[in-house]
Structures are given as C-alpha cells and as structure tokens.
Amino acid sequence: VSERAPEADVALIGIGAAGGVAAHVLTEAGLEVAALEAGGRVGSTMAAHDELQNDVREWLSNAKSRAEVPTWRSHPAEEAGPAPFPMLMVNAVGGSAVHYEGASLRFLPWHFRSRSRTIERYGQGAIPTGSTLTDWPLTYDELEPYYEHVEVTIGVSGRAGNLGGTLDPSGNRFEGPRNREYPLEPLRPTGWTGLMSSGARNLGWHPFPVPAAINSEPYAGRPACTYCGFCRHNVCHVNAKGSPDVSLIPAAESTGLLRIETEARAIRIEVDAHGLTRGVTYLKDGRERFQPARAVLLGAFLYENVRLLLRSTSKSFPHGLANNHRQVGKHYMAHACPFAFGLFPGRGLNRWNGSGGQIVCVDDWNGDNFDHEGLGFLGGGVLMAMNEVKPIMAATDPLPPGVPRWGSGWKAWLKENAQSVGSAFGQFEHLPYEDNVLDLDPVARDGTGLPRVRVTHRIGENERRGWDFLMRKLREWLAASGATETWAQAGIFLDGRHPAGGTRMGDDPETSVVDKYAFAHEVPNLGVLGASTFPTVGGHNPTLTVQALAWRTSQHLVDSWCARSRAASDVTVSKGA
Amino acid sequence: MSRRGCPLPQSFADVERVAETLVQKGVRVWLFGGWAEERLGLTEPREHGDVDFLYVADDFDRLDGVIARQGWPLEKHLPHKRAVRLEGLTVDLFLVRRDGAGYYSEFDGRHHRWPDDVVSDESRLPVASTASVGGFRAAFERLLEEQRRQQKPAREDCLSADELGLLAAVIERLVPSDDHGPGAREANVLRYLEQALAGEYAEHVEAYRDGLVLVEERARSTYGPGFRALGGDEQDDVVAWLEGTAPGFFELLLRHVREGMFGDPRWGGNDGFAGWILLGYPGPRPVWTADEQQLDVQPAPTYPAPGR
Numbered sequence: 001v002s003e004r005a006p007e008a009d010v011a012l013i014g015i016g017a018a019g020g021v022a023a024h025v026l027t028e029a030g031l032e033v034a035a036l037e038a039g040g041r042v043g044s045t046m047a048a049h050d051e052l053q054n055d056v057r058e059w060l061s062n063a064k065s066r067a068e069v070p071t072w073r074s075h076p077a078e079e080a081g082p083a084p085f086p087m088l089m090v091n092a093v094g095g096s097a098v099h100y101e102g103a104s105l106r107f108l109p110w111h112f113r114s115r116s117r118t119i120e121r122y123g124q125g126a127i128p129t130g131s132t133l134t135d136w137p138l139t140y141d142e143l144e145p146y147y148e149h150v151e152v153t154i155g156v157s158g159r160a161g162n163l164g165g166t167l168d169p170s171g172n173r174f175e176g177p178r179n180r181e182y183p184l185e186p187l188r189p190t191g192w193t194g195l196m197s198s199g200a201r202n203l204g205w206h207p208f209p210v211p212a213a214i215n216s217e218p219y220a221g222r223p224a225c226t227y228c229g230f231c232r233h234n235v236c237h238v239n240a241k242g243s244p245d246v247s248l249i250p251a252a253e254s255t256g257l258l259r260i261e262t263e264a265r266a267i268r269i270e271v272d273a274h275g276l277t278r279g280v281t282y283l284k285d286g287r288e289r290f291q292p293a294r295a296v297l298l299g300a301f302l303y304e305n306v307r308l309l310l311r312s313t314s315k316s317f318p319h320g321l322a323n324n325h326r327q328v329g330k331h332y333m334a335h336a337c338p339f340a341f342g343l344f345p346g347r348g349l350n351r352w353n354g355s356g357g358q359i360v361c362v363d364d365w366n367g368d369n370f371d372h373e374g375l376g377f378l379g380g381g382v383l384m385a386m387n388e389v390k391p392i393m394a395a396t397d398p399l400p401p402g403v404p405r406w407g408s409g410w411k412a413w414l415k416e417n418a419q420s421v422g423s424a425f426g427q428f429e430h431l432p433y434e435d436n437v438l439d440l441d442p443v444a445r446d447g448t449g450l451p452r453v454r455v456t457h458r459i460g461e462n463e464r465r466g467w468d469f470l471m472r473k474l475r476e477w478l479a480a481s482g483a484t485e486t487w488a489q490a491g492i493f494l495d496g497r498h499p500a501g502g503t504r505m506g507d508d509p510e511t512s513v514v515d516k517y518a519f520a521h522e523v524p525n526l527g528v529l530g531a532s533t534f535p536t537v538g539g540h541n542p543t544l545t546v547q548a549l550a551w552r553t554s555q556h557l558v559d560s561w562c563a564r565s566r567a568a569s570d571v572t573v574s575k576g577a
Numbered sequence: 578m579s580r581r582g583c584p585l586p587q588s589f590a591d592v593e594r595v596a597e598t599l600v601q602k603g604v605r606v607w608l609f610g611g612w613a614e615e616r617l618g619l620t621e622p623r624e625h626g627d628v629d630f631l632y633v634a635d636d637f638d639r640l641d642g643v644i645a646r647q648g649w650p651l652e653k654h655l656p657h658k659r660a661v662r663l664e665g666l667t668v669d670l671f672l673v674r675r676d677g678a679g680y681y682s683e684f685d686g687r688h689h690r691w692p693d694d695v696v697s698d699e700s701r702l703p704v705a706s707t708a709s710v711g712g713f714r715a716a717f718e719r720l721l722e723e724q725r726r727q728q729k730p731a732r733e734d735c736l737s738a739d740e741l742g743l744l745a746a747v748i749e750r751l752v753p754s755d756d757h758g759p760g761a762r763e764a765n766v767l768r769y770l771e772q773a774l775a776g777e778y779a780e781h782v783e784a785y786r787d788g789l790v791l792v793e794e795r796a797r798s799t800y801g802p803g804f805r806a807l808g809g810d811e812q813d814d815v816v817a818w819l820e821g822t823a824p825g826f827f828e829l830l831l832r833h834v835r836e837g838m839f840g841d842p843r844w845g846g847n848d849g850f851a852g853w854i855l856l857g858y859p860g861p862r863p864v865w866t867a868d869e870q871q872l873d874v875q876p877a878p879t880y881p882a883p884g885r
Contacts, residue, residue, distance in 0.1 A: 050861070052836060057777060195872060226864040228861070228862070229861065347873060348873040348874065348875055353865040391853055392836055411758070415757045418856040
C-alpha cells in the first residue's frame with residue numbers, strides 16, 4: 001500500500017514551461033495544487049560561464065533525464081537504437097525552459113488552419129499521401145488573449161508587427177493581429193544581427209528581432225539581461241530570463257496553495273470505477289506514494305506525457321489512459337533545422353557574446369507566406385541568425401569543402417577565419433504522418449526500470465524538399481549579407497527538442513486524444529499540457545504556444561470548477577478511497 | 578572476461594536466442610569460449626560475462642554491414658573481433674579465416690591455428706569442436722602465464738603509461754604544434770583527456786584502449802616501427818586511416834580533443850589559453866556592452882594573452 005499525500009484540488013505532473021503557467025493560473029483562482037516534479041530545484045547561483053559544463057556536458061540535462069531519452073528508428077521493421085538527433089530535456093522546477101534561449105514567437109494564424117488553407121489555395125492534391133495534416137480545433141484569434149497573458153506575465157521583449165491590423169515594419173509583419181504591444185522593448189541588436197538584417201532587406205525580405213522571454217530592461221522585479229553569452233543550456237546568472245522557476249512559480253508558491261514535491265517521478269495516473277482520474281502514483285526516495293486529486297494536469301515534456309498515458313493501464317483503459325481509441329502516440333513531428341554557414345573574410349563578426357535571444361528572424365519563408373505552387377512541399381519555417389557562439393562550438397561547426405578537420409591545415413584555417421564565420425538556421429515544420437508514432441520500447445528501460453519511449457519517424461519527401469528549400473534561402477541570406485562563400489551542414493538534422501504530437505488536440509475522439517481545451521475525450525478530469533497536444537508543429541519555436549495553451553486549459557478548469565461549485569455549493573465532496 | 582555492470586546470461590536459452598538472431602541475419606556462428614567449454618563439459622557451469630562466437634569469413638566487411646543495418650550497438654571494433662550488444666548481452670565475434678593449411682585467426686598479433694574440425698558442428702546451436710575450444714584455452718592460459726611473468730598488470734579503469742604516451746602522440750597530430758601556434762601538447766590536452774576519462778567519460782576508456790591498439794597495429798603492419806617512432810607524415814597517414822576505418826572512435830577522440838583544446842582551462846586543458854588565442858576568443862565575461870557587441874570590435878581578453 002502506497003503512502004498517501006494530502007488531497008489536492010489539482011495534481012500537476014511536471015512544473016516546467018507548461019506546468020509553471022498552470023500553477024500560476026490555478027493558484028490565482030484559489031485552487032490547491034500539488035506539483036510532482038521529477039527533478040530538483042536549480043537557481044542562478046548554479047549558473048556558470050563555462051561551455052564545457054553547459055553546452056557540452058549539459059549539466060542541466062542530468063544523467064537521469066539522459067537515461068529517459070527515447071530510442072529511435074526510422075521504420076517499424078527496424079530495431080530502435082540511440083536517437084541520432086538531440087532530444088535532451090531538463091528535469092527541474094522550471095523544466096526545459098530553464099535552459100532555453102527564451103524565443104517566444106506566437107504561431108502564425110495559418111499554422112492553426114494549415115489543412116483548410118492549403119486545400120483552398122492549392123487543392124486537395126497538395127496534401128502529401130499518408131499525411132494526417134489537420135486544422136487545429138481553435139483559431140489564432142481564440143488563443144490571442146492567452147498569448148498576451150503569458151507575454152505580460154513572464155516578460156517578453158519584442159516589437160509588434162501587427163497591432164490590431166496596423167503593420168509595423170520593425171516587427172513581424174506576418175504575425176497575426178495583436179491586441180497590445182509587447183511589455184518590453186526588443187533585446188538590443190548586435191553588429192552581427194544588424195548585418196544580417198541588412199542582408200535580408202537587400203533581398204526584399206522582412207527581418208525582425210525575435211521576441212524573447214528575456215528582460216531587455218528590468219521587469220517584474222527581475223533585472224535586465226547582461227548579454228553574457230551563456231544563455232543556452234544554462235540557468236540565467238541574474239534571473240533576466242523569464243523561465244517559470246523565476247517568473248511564475250515563486251508567486252504561485254507564495255499563495256500557500258502550491259506544494260511542489262521535487263525528485264518525485266510520476267509513474268501512473270490512477271482512475272476510479274467511473275473512469276475518472278483520482279490522483280497520481282509517484283516514486284520518491286525509492287518508495288511509491290499516492291497523490292489524490294480531483295483533477296490531473298499532465299504537463300511533463302512530450303515524451304513523458306505519452307509514456308505516462310501508455311503506462312497507466314487499467315480495467316477501463318487496457319491500452320493506456322485515454323487510449324481506448326488508440327490515438328495516444330500518433331502524429332509525432334519535430335522541426336528539422338538546416339544550418340548554413342558563410343565566410344565573411346576579414347570581418348570580425350564578434351558573435352562570442354550576447355543572449356541567445358539576440359536573434360534576427362525572417363518569416364518570409366514560413367507557413368504560406370510565399371507561393372508554394374510547383375515547389376512540392378507545404379509550409380516552411382522561420383529563419384534565424386544569432387549571437388552566442390562559443391569556442392568549442394566554433395571549432396566544431398562544419399567547415400567549407402576542402403578544409404581539413406584536423407592537423408596543421410585545420411589550425412591555420414581556424415586562426416585565419418574563426419572570427420569571420422557566420423551562420424543561420426531554420427526550423428522547418430514537419431507534417432504529421434500516419435506512420436510517425438511514439439510507443440513504449442519493448443526493450444530499452446530507463447534508470448528506474450520503466451520502458452522508454454520509442455520514436456518511429458521517417459523523414460518524408462515533403463520534408464526533404466522543404467529542407468533543401470530553406471537551406472537555399474539560408475545560403476542566399478548569408479551571401480546577401482556579405483559572405484563570399486557559403487556551405488551547408490551535411491545530412492538532415494531533426495531537432496527532437498522541438499517535438500509535437502502524441503496526444504493530439506481535436507474535436508473528434510476517433511482521431512484525437514484531447515478536446516479543444518486539452519482535456520481528454522475519454523477522461524474529462526484529465527488535462528494534457530504541452531506540445532504533445534499540437535495537431536501540427538508550426539514553423540516557430542513551440543514554447544510560447546505551449547504556455548498560451550496551458551493558460552487556456554487551466555482557465556477552462558478554473559471556470560468549470562467555479563461553475564460546478566456554484567451549482568453544488570452544499571454538496572460535500574467525497575474524498576474517495 | 579566479465580565486465581562489471583553488464584547483466585549476465587543465465588542459461589543456454591539466452592545464448593540460443595542470440596545465435597538464432599545472428600543466423601536470421603545471415604551470420605553463421607559457432608559457440609566458443611566459456612559457454613562452449615560448459616556445453617562441451619570441459620568446465621562446470623559458471624557465470625559468463627559475455628558470449629563468444631567464432632565467425633568464419635575472409636574479413637568483417639559483411640558482418641559490419643549487418644551490424645550497421647540492424648543498428649546493433651557496436652562495443653568493440655578490433656582487427657580480429659567485433660563486440661555487439663544483442664538481446665541484452667555482450668556478444669564477441671572472433672574472425673576465423675582459411676588458407677591452404679586450414680583455419681586460423683590472428684589474436685592481438687599472434688597467429689592461432691585451429692584444428693580442421695573447428696566448425697564441423699551442424700546442430701541448431703553449433704559449438705566449436707572440443708579440440709579447438711580446449712586447445713585455445715590451453716594457449717590462452719600459456720599467454721596469461723607469460724604476461725604474469727612479464728609483470729604487466731592489467732589495468733581496467735585507466736590508461737597505462739604506454740597507452741597515454743601513444744595517445745599523446747596521436748592528439749599531437751590532430752592539433753600539432755606549428756607556425757600557427759601551440760598545439761595539443763602545449764595546451765595539455767592529454768591532461769584534459771586523462772581527467773575526463775577518470776571521471777565523467779570513464780565509460781569511454783575501453784574505446785580509447787581499443788582505438789589505440791588499432792593505431793599501433795596499423796603503424797607496425799604498415800611501417801614496421803610503432804606509431805611513436807614514425808615521422809609526422811607517416812603518423813598523419815595512420816591517423817587518416819583511423820578516421821576512415823574506425824570513425825566511431827576517431828570522432829569521439831576528435832570531439833574530446835576539441836574540448837581539451839578549446840574548453841575552459843579549469844577542466845585541465847587549454848593551457849595558456851592556447852585554444853582561445855588561436856580562435857581569437859576574448860574569454861567569458863558576465864556583462865557585454867552595446868559597443869562591445871559591434872562588428873570588428875576586439876574586446877580585450879579576460880585572460881592573460883601574451884602577444885595579442
């Protein structure tokens with residue numbers, strides 16, 4: 001019999017980018033929240049300006065989370081092996097948002113309607129065979145207020161490109177209409193991002209500074225960014241990054257309504273005889289404990305969300321929780337990130353510094369912002385150029401053809417050119433496909449002996465063409481900015497840190513796991529937070545959309561809770577057994 | 578031969594399963610080593626750290642192809658042996674070749690001649706012949722005795738002085754000391770590797786050891802003397818051969834060398850900030866002003882950088 005924690009209104013599994021938002025919204029509304037976090041607490045005093053510690057050995061993605069990294073195969077007939085792509089994630093209060101660079105773009109309106117808009121413009125035949133491309137069950141306009149809540153609460157620095165329909169060329173003219181300006185001015189441009197902005201303008205493109213959850217000036221009691229150059233894979237050394245551990249969670253904890261259980265590994269979501277969740281069983285200090293709750297929000301990273309559902313089998317849900325329609329794990333996607341490099345002979349590009357959020361973006365090749373007729377692929381992705389280059393990275397990046405990778409020739413090239421190499425990258429939006437799925441690996445186990453998630457993912461023809469297209473645009477951009485020679489990284493690089501799908505959001509229980517508020521069709525008091533609910537992966541960084549959806553889901557829970565309390569204010573709630 | 582931390586097979590059923598998996602992929606093998614001794618009644622049942630098989634072929638080309646296609650995790654890549662992870666076990670496959678005089682193998686530079694009946698068993702779990710298993714065991718014991726006489730203790734957890742000397746010579750070819758400035762030697766990349774292999778990278782010690790064996794064998798078989806006695810161009814040829822032949826180890830080594838050359842000196846390498854000076858990296862600083870972020874600005878290094 002497992003130990004029993006005091007009952008909470010809501011059990012929250014994972015308190016990261018999504019869970020942090022949920023904790024904020026729920027405690028503001030007066031609900032009691034018990035958060036089960038697999039990691040511990042990290043803080044600014046642990047920050048180090050040390051590439052080996054942060055970027056190479058990835059101290060934040062500790063051994064435990066490394067042991068949980070999913071296995072990978074590209075075809076169902078293969079045995080899954082180690083993932084050829086980065087998939088690291090942080091287990092900590094604040095989650096992977098502790099070590100991200102804060103890029104906080106909204107999705108474009110098109111991203112919510114990509115199927116119907118594609119058919120309208122290019123016809124039914126434009127949807128690739130086998131693709132399960134679908135519209136979202138909500139529009140950009142429905143999500144807009146929640147985007148704004150998040151931007152204001154965590155502090156996003158940026159410039160509106162479309163303020164209520166009025167376009168501003170210093171922001172992103174392709175974005176959906178916004179109700180208000182960003183709460184903070186954009187992070188300052190650097191010599192390098194300025195150079196790339198000019199290059200983009202030379203091409204007739206529309207560069208804009210990335211909106212980032214990093215303080216460009218003091219905000220919400222936290223100081224401004226110092227542009228130290230050690231943002232990625234690191235805790236911010238001055239708390240200028242609006243990661244949930246500093247922007248959302250402290251206030252939620254100060255209400256006295258949020259209890260965070262750290263080093264607590266959720267292993268099963270439990271259901272009662274009616275098929276409703278009644279709490280979460282978790283492991284702490286090697287012992288099983290039970291957290292009873294009246295509702296459960298599952299807000300771990302995508303892979304863990306899917307794993308927990310598949311592992312939570314019961315009489316009512318023999319194939320895993322909320323999986324009687326066998327939809328859990330379907331429609332896995334990720335961004336493919338082409339990187340291009342350019343040589344600017346004699347220039348000191350001075351990229352050894354800066355926040356990872358000092359990025360210049362181009363959205364001209366994202367979504368349907370360009371004519372796809374004859375291109376053979378759908379969608380696109382944002383293009384970005386950024387600072388924050390570090391020495392090991394500079395010595396590791398791909399070299400132009402003909403330059404040796406070691407020895408005297410290599411040294412000579414580095415000495416001559418290391419200051420003069422620029423780079424840019426894109427985030428191509430993979431389509432969802434019938435065959436790209438997540439399930440439990442029959443062999444591989446994590447450190448606690450539980451099965452790991454297995455990814456089956458094939459890169460389709462649409463994706464190869466899209467990759468090539470973005471790569472050409474990246475090289476064109478570098479050349480227009482002054483590069484005399486450009487080159488591309490070899491192979492196709494899929495970023496497993498930007499995944500989506502697995503618990504698709506939709507109106508139809510036959511083809512989706514959660515409804516438009518992200519509550520499970522089959523389990524009405526179970527909500528799912530995170531990119532696992534995305535019907536499509538979008539052509540922008542996912543975090544802000546994850547957070548806006550988490551806000552909406554939490555608000556929906558609060559609203560229905562209040563409605564029910566009002567309707568049954570005299571009913572004593574049974575604690576169950 | 579047992580390896581700490583590896584689950585041990587418990588029964589012949591496990592071994593049979595592995596053998597069947599191999600056969601299904603077209604890899605015909607004969608059980609060998611401890612399991613064969615047990616099967617043939619030469620020894621009492623005991624625990625085994627791995628499963629040994631004999632594999633009859635001219636070379637490993639086909640087997641390497643199967644391993645790559647199946648995605649079996651490769652643990653060892655040696656001239657005479659491949660070790661893969663299969664069904665949760667470490668599976669060693671020894672290459673047995675054939676010439677006019679019969680079957681033979683090369684083990685660590687030693688020539689071993691097999692009895693003619695070595696692979697005559699045709700059963701479901703074919704076992705190498707009693708004479709070959711017993712004969713190899715006897716030869717192996719003689720070798721151990723010889724090594725004991727030479728007082729060469731086998732060190733499991735770190736590289737020997739000899740191995741470190743060879744490693745130093747290899748990494749000095751990767752980042753040579755030349756007209757462009759100090760190299761791996763001056764930057765003390767070896768110290769970085771030693772410290773890393775003694776800690777966070779301990780799991781890679783075996784890969785280093787095996788990789789260094791490859792380097793030394795290649796040097797001796799191609800040029801006669803060992804790697805350290807060769808001239809720079811010859812050493813480069815061997816390193817280039819390693820890059821093409823054992824990419825797994827080579828990429829690992831190159832990655833670690835870059836870390837030792839260009840990482841923060843607190844990890845043991847980048848002595849004298851040699852790597853940072855080479856790149857023109859001005860060092861970490863907690864605050865960068867707008868002026869310091871402009872193009873063609875070279876902020877003063879935050880570390881002592883003579884001559885720059």
